Amino acid sequence: MNAISMNNLWTYLQGLSLTASNRKWLAERLVEPQVSTAMNDEEIRQGLAEAFHQLEEVKVGKRKTRKAEELLYEL
Numbered sequence: 001m002n003a004i005s006m007n008n009l010w011t012y013l014q015g016l017s018l019t020a021s022n023r024k025w026l027a028e029r030l031v032e033p034q035v036s037t038a039m040n041d042e043e044i045r046q047g048l049a050e051a052f053h054q055l056e057e058v059k060v061g062k063r064k065t066r067k068a069e070e071l072l073y074e075l
Contacts, residue, residue: 018026039047057063 013026054063058065
């Protein structure tokens with residue numbers, strides 16, 4: 001969120017007439033820790049190892065693939 005949007009949001013929040021419990025609830029939500037979706041090194045290694053294993057299966061004919069167009073149409 002850019003600075004202008006943040007300022008507009010702050011102005012809006014200041015204009016609300018919130019009870020003490022509503023302010024507490026809002027404050028708790030605003031400072032909740034963000035859930036990290038970043039992968040650590042081990043998860044990256046495991047993912048790459050699995051991907052290369054699957055590529056080898058494709059090369060030797062143990063795994064079938066689909067065209068990229070088919071996958072795009074699913075989206």
